[in-house]
Amino acid sequence: MKMSIELSEGNTKRRVVLLIVVFVITFAAFGYGINSLVSMEPGFTEITVLSSNQPSCGKDFTFYYNVGAGETSATEEYKALRTLYTRTAQESYQIFNADVEVEGCYNLWYANAHVNETVTIEPALYGAFALLEESGARYHYLAPMYEMYFSLFQCMSDQETVDYDPYSNEELREFYEETAVFINDPSAVKIELFEDNKIRISVSGAYLDFAKENGITRFVDLGWMKNALIADHMAAVLAENGYTAGVLMSYDGFMRGLGNSKGAEYSLTVSHREGTVVSDVGALHFTGEMSGVYLHDYPVGNGDGGNYYVRDDGQIRHPFVEPSTGLCKSALPEIAAFSPSLSCAEIALKIAPVYIAGSFDKEAGAALELEGITVYYCEEGKLRRGGEEGIK
16 A cells, blocks of 8 residues: 655635535556547446446445456456446445335345344344444434434525524424434443344334434434445455455545555545635545545535535535534544555544544544544645644
8 A cells, every 4th residue: 555645736726515526536557548448458447337227326436447457358357347346336225225125135224114123134234233333433323313414405495494404493403402312322222233143223112202202213324424334345345256456436435445456546636625615735645455534514526415505604514413412513624534454434433533523633633543544634724644733
């Protein structure tokens, strides 16, 4: 793994409501252009999901792979990889979906539909629950808030947000405070893990009564972490099948460099929001195996607007919700974190307490270096790493 930094000579500014593209892939070692996508000559190619009536999470991800670098021809490898990627994207959509019942799939919806019962769920979902429970985090119990914020993000005007925005609706804010008491109490709601992929979402009688009175139907939701867990799952499936020469990225900031990149360089453009203006401040370049997480409290990249609402006064509502209050909070406009050894979800859970907070704890950010996580953020217009004074 190799990493380098490139700073912007002049800040390129754009309004926050004009979505910007964060992830950029460069292939300095390969001169293949559009023709390589057609002729399937060896080189890096975007792998997309096959057209199908079966829904998938393919639209949430971009996947580039160095086809033909091994013994198999580029065309044969492309076809096989695209089939596997399509199947994995479809399965991931089903497994981590809290909104849809899928016949024969014991997914997140199924788990929520069987609270206080011991049920068998999909192995990938069990692994996600095990990681979340081991971390001690309570973000996945914010299901009632996540649903409200999702409705807020669909609003077309400030007037429509009144019923969904706790910052402008005192009654809703009080409801969040009441709900947060249950969410942060393990005796009120918790996931119990058993052998053979069996779990039990235990919900207390008091929380069940409160839920019934207030129309709460879901107790566990992955919220902003969902694509981190999906990225890790898809990367694992690809690696198990021998595909490690590529990079997988989600539109909302989760990335997996699969390892054997054959000299290709990937780069993440780091941007900074100052008020309602977003500026590019630099790029982080890397090769080899790497997991990356880029959290931002403003819309970035194609399709990212569905996770945010920008008010007429410039205030932004985003999906990063603090468990203790149920309110969306961000200590910084953005933060980027990378590790060659940890997964996206592991990084996300480590940096979440630092990012989803009322103020930024520099010492906590710097301490993540000891856990194998390199953190970048912006301060006074400069790109900084951990506790450093600035990157020259």
